[in-house]
Every structure is written in structure tokens, then in C-alpha cells.
Amino acid sequence: MKKLGSYALIIILVAVVMVGFEKGRHADAAVNHPVDDASVQLAQLMSIGKEVIQDKVRVTIKWQGEWNTLLASEEAADVLSSRLGLSGLVYDKVQDHTQYYALGDLNGVQSKLSVTVREKGRLYVVLRLETETLEGMNALGTLQYNYGSSLADEGVNVKWNAAIQGMTNEQTGDMGGVQSLTHGEKLKNIEQQVENTIQPLKMVDSYEDGNTISRSYEVDGLPISVYSGDHQISLQVALHRNLDTGRQEISIGSPLLTIEY
Known part of the structure; x- marks a missing residue:
């Protein structure tokens, strides 16, 4: 009976260790979750950009979030900049x-890190990545993943957003000429192209003035979203008429546009 009791005790101890291991493993996965999701989201965003943007493309990515640390503010900023190779x-x-x-x-890829002191031990971190080159486009996926992982590993509560900007593809008419579409018509075409690339969109917000139209959408296939009322927005598309060139500029943000458009 004593031997049986010893075996039972060993099994219980092993079970406790395994439960602790599983909790730790799931906790690690939760920490890395936004970084993994960002990889999926960026790939989808780049696919959309290839469909609807003509000529030069500019991509902007932001990692940002609060950072509670025992380090002095300057030392903390130096630690982050050194780890990121800045x-x-x-x-x-x-x-x-x-x-x-x-x-x-x-x-x-050009990078800019800013660390703002809100109060002692409480900082706010923003890391902005930007590129307009083919080399940069090819490097963005790996670079954003490594940077996001490094920030999360240092304890930053990272949030991700990105945007692609450029000129819209022009619509060709039956006679070979270029049609001048309204913002609404052009955006409807873009929505159809996005649905062909990812999956159906559900519009939840819209804004329009003389030169700009913007719409926000729920997209089930995009893992990163933000709440707006009762909706989870994953994608925002804006069209703006450039008064100098007469062309339509497009900005596509995920989950929202946080840059000028």
C-alpha cells in the first residue's frame, strides 16, 4: 500500500508539472499571438495592394504599445534601440x-523608434517601418516579425497596424480609353477586387466629402481587429482625388488607417 501510495504521489506531481508546463506554453503562445497574426495580416494586405494599386507603392507598419519597466527611461530606450539594431x-x-x-x-526599410515617458516606469513605445522599394517590400515580413517579437519579449504590450498607399488602377473603357469613375464607382470596383482576394466584406462605417471617401469593414479572414461600437473593424479603405494630378489616390489600412490620407 505504501508503494502504491508513492506511485500515486509521483503521478500527481508529474501531472502538476505538466499542467504548469501547458499553462506556461499557452501563455507564451498568447504573448506571440499578435506577432503571428501580423504576419498573416500583412500578407493579405500586400495581396490587396497588388490588385488595386498602380505603379509605386508605399507601405507603413507600426508596432506600438505601453511598456511598464523598472528601468530608467533613458536606459529603457537605449535597451530597445540596441536590441532593434537602431x-x-x-x-x-x-x-x-x-x-x-x-x-x-x-x-x-526605414525604421523610427520613439519611446515616450508617461510617468515613472510607464512608457509608450512606437516603432514605425516604412518602405517604397522592392527590396523593402521583400524584407518587410521578416523584419516586422523580428521587431514585433523583440518588443514583446522586452515586455511591450504590442499592437499592430499597417497601411498601403498609391495610385488606383485606372479603369479602361470598351474603346480603349480611360474612364473617369466617381469615388463610389471606383470603391465598388475595389471592394469586388478585395472580395476576390480575401473574402466578402461587411461595411460598417462610411464617410464622404467632395474629394475623399472612406469605408471601414468587418473581414472574418483578418485576425487583427478593433472594436467600433458593436463591430470589429479589420480593414479601412480611403480614396482621395489629387487636385493637382486629377488622379485618385488610395490608402488601405488594417485594422484602421492611422496615417494621413
Whole structure:
């Protein structure tokens, strides 16, 4: 009976260890979840861009979030910039908040890190990646994943968003000429192209003025979203008529556009 009791105790201890291991493993997966999701989302966004944008494309990605740390603010900023391979840490003062900046340029991708001091031990981190080159486009996926993983590993509560911008593809008419479509007509064509690339969209918000139209959508196939009322928005598309060229500029953001358009 004593021997049987010893075996039972060993089994219980092993079970406890395994449960602890599983909890730790799932916790690690939860930490890396936004980084993995960002890879999926960027690939989908790039596919959309290839369908609807003509000529030069500009891609902007942001990793951002709060960071609670025991490090002094300057030391914390230096730790992040060093880990990300950025250089030239600069101090600044913006609206009574201390900020630190560092820059980088790798494989055609320009990076800018900003660390803002909100209060002692509580910082806000923004890492912006931007490129307009083919080399940069090819490097973005790996670079955003590595940067996001590094920030999360340091304890930053990372959130992701991205945008693709350029000129819309022109619509060719039956006689070979270029048709001048209204914002609404052009956006309807873009929506159809996006649905062919990913899956059906559900529009949940719309804005329009004389030169700009913007719509936001629920998209089940995109894992990163933000709440707007009762809806989870994953994609925003905006068209703007350039008064100088007469052409339509398109901005596609996921989950929302956080840059000028």
C-alpha cells in the first residue's frame, strides 16, 4: 500500500508539472499571438495592394504599445534601440513629455523608434517601418516579425497596424480609353477586387466629402481587429482625388488607417 501510495504521489506531481508546463506554453503562445497574426495580416494586405494599386507603392507598419519597466527611461530606450539594431538615440521634449528617438535603415526599410515617458516606469513605445522599394517590400515580413517579437519579449504590450498607399488602377473603357469613375464607382470596383482576394466584406462605417471617401469593414479572414461600437473593424479603405494630378489616390489600412490620407 505504501508503494502504491508513492506511485500515486509521483503521478500527481508529474501531472502538476505538466499542467504548469501547458499553462506556461499557452501563455507564451498568447504573448506571440499578435506577432503571428501580423504576419498573416500583412500578407493579405500586400495581396490587396497588388490588385488595386498602380505603379509605386508605399507601405507603413507600426508596432506600438505601453511598456511598464523598472528601468530608467533613458536606459529603457537605449535597451530597445540596441536590441532593434537602431542607432543615434536622441532626447526631445514634446507637449511636456520626454521622448527618445532612434533611427535605422535596413534592406530598404526605414525604421523610427520613439519611446515616450508617461510617468515613472510607464512608457509608450512606437516603432514605425516604412518602405517604397522592392527590396523593402521583400524584407518587410521578416523584419516586422523580428521587431514585433523583440518588443514583446522586452515586455511591450504590442499592437499592430499597417497601411498601403498609391495610385488606383485606372479603369479602361470598351474603346480603349480611360474612364473617369466617381469615388463610389471606383470603391465598388475595389471592394469586388478585395472580395476576390480575401473574402466578402461587411461595411460598417462610411464617410464622404467632395474629394475623399472612406469605408471601414468587418473581414472574418483578418485576425487583427478593433472594436467600433458593436463591430470589429479589420480593414479601412480611403480614396482621395489629387487636385493637382486629377488622379485618385488610395490608402488601405488594417485594422484602421492611422496615417494621413
